[in-house]
Amino acid sequence: QVQLVESGGGLVQAGGSLRLSCAASGRTFSTYGMGWFRQVPGKEREFVAAITRSGIRDYADSVKGRFTISRDNTKNTVYLQMMSLKPEDTAVYYCAGRATIDIGVYSRPGEYPYWGQGTQVTVSS
Numbered sequence: 001q002v003q004l005v006e007s008g009g010g011l012v013q014a015g016g017s018l019r020l021s022c023a024a025s026g027r028t029f030s031t032y033g034m035g036w037f038r039q040v041p042g043k044e045r046e047f048v049a050a051i052t053r054s055g056i057r058d059y060a061d062s063v064k065g066r067f068t069i070s071r072d073n074t075k076n077t078v079y080l081q082m083m084s085l086k087p088e089d090t091a092v093y094y095c096a097g098r099a100t101i102d103i104g105v106y107s108r109p110g111e112y113p114y115w116g117q118g119t120q121v122t123v124s125s
Contacts, residue, residue: 002026002114004095009119012085016123020080022095022116029076033100036069036080037109038091038121045094047107049080058105063089085123092118 008020024032035050049059049069057069068081078095096112106112 002029002032002097002099004097004114004116006093006095006116006119009093009121011122011124014085014087014123014125016085017081017083018085018121020082020093020095020119020121022078022080024076024078024097026076028099029097030073031099031101032097033104033106034069034071034078035096035106035112036078037094037096038089039094039118040091045109047109048093050105050107051078052103052105053100054103056103056105058107060107082121085121087123087125089121090123091121093121094118 003025005023033052036048037045039045051057051069066084071078095116097114098112
């Protein structure tokens with residue numbers, strides 16, 4: 001069992017930047033694949049970015065070149081650096097994790113058993 005706690009959300013103007021953090025409990029964080037998802041009311045939760053236990057990254061097309069996912073296993077933390085933010089990036093952002101022994105990248109919500117509570121990101125135009 002692992003607990004995930006997001007932080008770093010807030011209100012920012014279009015073109016601005018934010019860095020989200022997700023702190024994980026437990027001593028096996030380095031063996032987890034981690035992901036970021038986002039959701040707006042009335043829509044399904046959508047994939048944003050993922051990073052494998054070995055550091056392989058994947059991104060949704062809508063955020064490629066603007067967002068960067070990274071992890072620090074010494075701090076049990078995964079980050080999402082968001083730059084050039086757009087109003088359409090406004091959503092609740094969720095961190096997700098799964099224990100894994102492979103190097104696959106997981107981009108579907110159903111593939112992650114562990115979730116944080118979410119942090120609101122609002123981008124004003």
